[in-house]
Amino acid sequence: MIEFTDLHKAFGPKRVLAGFTLTVNDGETLVIIGYSGTGKSVAIKHVVGLLDPDRGQVAVDGQIVHTLKRDQLSALRSRIGFVFQFSALFDSMTIFDNVAMGLRRRDLPAGELKDRVAHALELVDLPGTEAVMPAELSGGMRKRVGLARAIAIQPKYMLYDEPTTGLDPVTSAVIDGLMIRTREALGVTSIVITHDMRSAYSVGDRIAMLYQGGVRQVGTVEEIRASADPVVRGFIEGRADGRGAEDAVPLSAREDLRVEGAAG
Amino acid sequence: MLAVIGRQATGAVAGFGRFGLFLADTARALPDARTWGRIIFYQMRRIGVDSLPISLFIAAFTGIVLALLASYTFTGAVPLYLVGTLVGKTLMMELGPVLTALALAGRVGATMAAELGTMRVTEQVDALETLAYNPYAYLVVPRVAAGVLMFPVVVAFAMGMGLLTGWIAATTLLPVTSAEFVRGLRLFYTPFDWQYGLIKSSSFGLVITLIGCYLGLDARGGAEGVGSATMRTVVYSAAMILLLDAYWAVTLLRHA
Numbered sequence: 001m002i003e004f005t006d007l008h009k010a011f012g013p014k015r016v017l018a019g020f021t022l023t024v025n026d027g028e029t030l031v032i033i034g035y036s037g038t039g040k041s042v043a044i045k046h047v048v049g050l051l052d053p054d055r056g057q058v059a060v061d062g063q064i065v066h067t068l069k070r071d072q073l074s075a076l077r078s079r080i081g082f083v084f085q086f087s088a089l090f091d092s093m094t095i096f097d098n099v100a101m102g103l104r105r106r107d108l109p110a111g112e113l114k115d116r117v118a119h120a121l122e123l124v125d126l127p128g129t130e131a132v133m134p135a136e137l138s139g140g141m142r143k144r145v146g147l148a149r150a151i152a153i154q155p156k157y158m159l160y161d162e163p164t165t166g167l168d169p170v171t172s173a174v175i176d177g178l179m180i181r182t183r184e185a186l187g188v189t190s191i192v193i194t195h196d197m198r199s200a201y202s203v204g205d206r207i208a209m210l211y212q213g214g215v216r217q218v219g220t221v222e223e224i225r226a227s228a229d230p231v232v233r234g235f236i237e238g239r240a241d242g243r244g245a246e247d248a249v250p251l252s253a254r255e256d257l258r259v260e261g262a263a264g
Numbered sequence: 265m266l267a268v269i270g271r272q273a274t275g276a277v278a279g280f281g282r283f284g285l286f287l288a289d290t291a292r293a294l295p296d297a298r299t300w301g302r303i304i305f306y307q308m309r310r311i312g313v314d315s316l317p318i319s320l321f322i323a324a325f326t327g328i329v330l331a332l333l334a335s336y337t338f339t340g341a342v343p344l345y346l347v348g349t350l351v352g353k354t355l356m357m358e359l360g361p362v363l364t365a366l367a368l369a370g371r372v373g374a375t376m377a378a379e380l381g382t383m384r385v386t387e388q389v390d391a392l393e394t395l396a397y398n399p400y401a402y403l404v405v406p407r408v409a410a411g412v413l414m415f416p417v418v419v420a421f422a423m424g425m426g427l428l429t430g431w432i433a434a435t436t437l438l439p440v441t442s443a444e445f446v447r448g449l450r451l452f453y454t455p456f457d458w459q460y461g462l463i464k465s466s467s468f469g470l471v472i473t474l475i476g477c478y479l480g481l482d483a484r485g486g487a488e489g490v491g492s493a494t495m496r497t498v499v500y501s502a503a504m505i506l507l508l509d510a511y512w513a514v515t516l517l518r519h520a
Binding site: 045048049050070074075077078080081082084085086088089090091101102105149153 | 398
């Protein structure tokens with residue numbers, strides 16, 4: 001279980017998260033939606049200790065992430081697969097080495113390592129690409145390698161940071177299918193960050209909308225689809241009537257930014 | 265005006281603080297030999313073997329110029345066999361280490377800053393962390409250790425090349441025989457000469473790699489941030505090389 005409790009995070013004057021509280025239950029896929037710049041990626045980076053909270057906490061299986069020592073944090077990270085928005089593949093390494101990177105921490109025999117990499121690449125429909133360099137792949141293929149790298153370690157949790165952003169609808173659907181397949185094959189608990197409502201409806205068990213640093217609404221796909229909240233409706237329907245987007249960041253941040261702008 | 269000075273002072277203090285934390289994190293990563301042990305030889309090859317051509321090129325011309333400069337300076341008042349003395353002492357104790365380090369500040373330091381800066385802004389460093397790697401053990405320690413170990417090796421080759429071309433220049437372009445050049449070379453020679461040069465080189469390797477790694481990992485904001493980190497690495501490294509050069513002269517030469 002992953003629990004965000006009263007999470008606060010600011011970058012300089014910009015307060016991104018302000019009392020973000022949310023629980024992700026074991027085995028479910030929870031999708032976090034929200035306007036750009038509202039702190040969705042910031043929230044999940046706290047789960048793997050890439051960021052420390054200013055206030056509040058994130059607990060994974062009862063372990064409070066920001067209090068862990070480096071070796072404890074490493075042990076936690078080895079149970080979490082993270083798929084980055086822009087893949088974050090190691091561009092000086094082959095696909096094999098990229099996917100094997102997490103496995104090398106486990107000192108597996110060479111044969112098993114090779115098999116695990118091949119299996120992970122098969123799961124994302126990229127068999128036989130071991131010798132290819134990341135620069136030779138399309139954006140969609142890079143995302144799939146990023147996914148293979150994350151699932152190769154056989155994680156308990158998967159975190160997806162905008163896995164379909166920048167992809168065409170067909171490739172997005174392929175990635176959605178892979179996320180569903182990963183959940184079914186590995187039984188993982190997942191958090192998916194996305195703007196893409198089609199993807200959210202397709203992969204999510206529950207959806208939470210992040211707004212003004214906190215959760216505006218959380219519910220099943222059906223509950224979110226039927227939401228009467230004008231902010232949620234505006235977002236899921238993609239209405240450009242100006243409501244919501246400009247108010248998406250916390251009030252405190254807008255005040256700080258306004259003061260900064262006036263001073264400048 | 266005061267506000268600008270205050271902001272710059274605060275920024276400088278914060279920068280020193282971040283560098284202190286970087287050093288502490290790097291020191292804490294040293295026991296993780298399982299991580300850095302796998303890649304140190306690769307970094308030693310990149311920093312050492314791959315830097316040899318440019319270092320030898322610089323040293324070759326330095327040797328020639330030193331021999332001719334010595335001959336020009338002596339103007340007949342000083343015996344020409346002392347050309348060997350000047351070439352030897354200068355190359356081993358000063359120009360070999362310093363010119364090589366200045367060249368490698370550009371080649372090695374800037375490469376590290378650009379590489380790690382790009383990894384930082386494209387989230388590859390974050391990816392390493394999520395795969396349970398300590399980025400200091402994987403990225404910083406092998407580079408710094410390779411710099412400390414390989415800079416003296418590169419400089420030793422540069423010294424040899426400079427002496428060789430100095431000897432060739434003296435014996436072909438000047439009225440100096442081979443025996444005279446060697447006599448001059450051995451005249452005031454002590455093992456301390458090359459030891460001093462190699463100690464200096466190792467310290468240059470340390471600061472160049474530390475600065476390159478620190479500024480690379482500290483890069484923010486895309487291509488501009490990486491460019492800035494690269495440029496600052498070269499500038500700060502050059503300044504630190506000259507400062508360290510003076511430091512070693514004061515601490516080791518005064519009492520030698």
